[in-house]
Amino acid sequence: MAFCPSCGSEVGNAKFCQNCGSAIEQNSSPNSKFCSNCGSEIDYRAEICPKCGVRQVGVSSQSSEKNVWVAVLLSILIVGLGQFYLGLPKKGALLLILTIISWILIAFVIGIILYPLILIYGIYDAYTSAVAISEGKYVEDELFGGKFI
Structure with missing residues (x-):
């Protein structure tokens, strides 16, 4: 089975794509698919196209059908439950642990300052992650880009 390198449509044995008119090369591998954004041939298990960086639909555990406001x-x-809902369990667990630590630190007054900061960050992260996922972008399952933890 051959696919169009421009739009990814199945073309069979045709020399030109019936969908977009692009020339078809007949050397694609059976373990490949085409990027939904740029049409490059990629491994069928790839979550992200190595050429253009766009997340491929239906590959990741992050579903584009998540409601932003439910996550918020x-x-x-x-805190952290919105991240679990979005399919970001590492972020969710870490935020939940930080919340529990801040509750314990309320006895030492610092938790009174720390908990609202964690709460605000958790809400902000749930919102921005949900928006990115709904736009089809891949969201890393790490807090702060993995820089601190």
């Missing part, structure tokens, strides 16, 4: 509401109720 869950993060308001329990």
